[in-house]
Amino acid sequence: MNGPDQLHAPILCSDCGIYQLCLPTGIGQADIELLDKIVKNRRIFKRGEYLYRLGHPFHSVYALRSGSVKTYVLMDDGRVQITGFHIAGELLGLNAVNTRVYSCEARALETTSVCEIPFDRLEELGQQVPSLQYQMLRVMSQEIAYNQELMLLLGKKNADERLATYLIGLSSRFAKRSYSSTEFNLSMSRSDIGNYLGMAEETVCRVLARFEQEGLISMQRRLVRLKDIEKLTAVAQGGGKAESPSPAVGKRPQSPVSSRNKQVG
Amino acid sequence: MNGPDQLHAPILCSDCGIYQLCLPTGIGQADIELLDKIVKNRRIFKRGEYLYRLGHPFHSVYALRSGSVKTYVLMDDGRVQITGFHIAGELLGLNAVNTRVYSCEARALETTSVCEIPFDRLEELGQQVPSLQYQMLRVMSQEIAYNQELMLLLGKKNADERLATYLIGLSSRFAKRSYSSTEFNLSMSRSDIGNYLGMAEETVCRVLARFEQEGLISMQRRLVRLKDIEKLTAVAQGGGKAESPSPAVGKRPQSPVSSRNKQVG
DNA sequence: CATGCTAGTTGACCCAAATCAATTTTGCAA
């Protein structure tokens, strides 16, 4: 998605520049070597190729080394909801543990390098390395938290808030991986962005264009530059509408966000 | 929410009528007794009371014995998105494993009986009982799958489809617990339903009223009866609009579901 | 360097559902 393409994947986990992302704290050198033994293989997926598909039997989880991937769920009639965009250091596929069948699809957005890890081997290893077990719980727990944020966005935010939230979110994910947090390349299309955020791609274009007019960002094609992160954050939180600073007497507050959907009961 | 109120909670997991729901297959009698030792206490929450609140330190997970609970996430300005309604046999709180802080709130919808289980004890026990570890992964994996379905609903379904999906979903959850799948009591308000489904409570009322007119359901207050599950299922899938069976020549298809948001790229 | 082809953009129009408003019904506490 961003940063240098690392297409020459190293052979060992211990040589891998991102293993501290997919397997943070608490795993010793010896354990890393164990892990290295079970990683099935490093594979390259090209744009549009599937890491896994809906309904296929669950056998492996995938650690992203470089590139980016979208995951999405499907309806019978062909409608699609993208549930996430994933970049280097993220682990995919654990959501199939329960049913033993993938409940969504994962597709590369660009050339993407991954480690495929057979789940049953990973589970065995987990029994010897408690911190690895814990790590799996953490990864899933984090995914749940992300998904909850997305539900909040889909259920309660307007178009401006959605886009602003999206940009801010990308920015901080890049920052975490020490890429630029103010200038980056989108690997997904406008249409994918719209699908993910629950809006039409035309609306994505229009809102981005307005953000540019207002000096919040600049865009050319898929390159974004965030020019006013502070204001963008405010918009994401719903503070972009400039609440009338001194509400005239007799004038109903007419808050930009209705009291509906706020906590009451 | 439904079924007999089981307010006299038994003292032991092995006596508990629902332990096979919160801890399915693969746990032996001896392990159950171990588990029983670490369950901190059985508690009763009354309507409106919190099991846990946003930002509070994570210490326990909660197994629901009876009653029902809503979980929801919050925005700074007070907006709320309900992320789930939970009934007997479900396990809450595992989504705080990663940050060690609850990322959402859980609040009883009615008088609700729960087992509180300290997470660190549960984790220790998990190292002795691998199937318990696996069970935790399963529970979280299932929650992710549920959440993905909800994202699909929030992002891509219209009001009719949302309500139909909701009713069908409740029905099959009750069936799994061998309650009636065609007649049940809602423990949540219209407003909560609307919030959960991403629509105004007025719309919930209107759509329910129309479903009743059309003979799909009957409702009085919070008691629902599903009268035509088959058709309801069709509506949930987007098939309620009766695609014109023989499209006249020259008449644009005007499909009830646009080709947008379907899989293309 | 035409020729597509895909992705992105912009304008005009429309509609599903939100909002606003007015009642009605219900559950409970005094």
Place this chain on the structure above:
DNA sequence: TTGCAAAATTGATTTGGGTCAACTAGCATG
């Protein structure tokens, strides 16, 4: 039993963003 607040319903009106349509910009390919 009465009184009230919360919950639910129903109607009128508005609107944010979807849909349709036309067009442009990049970019690959023969």
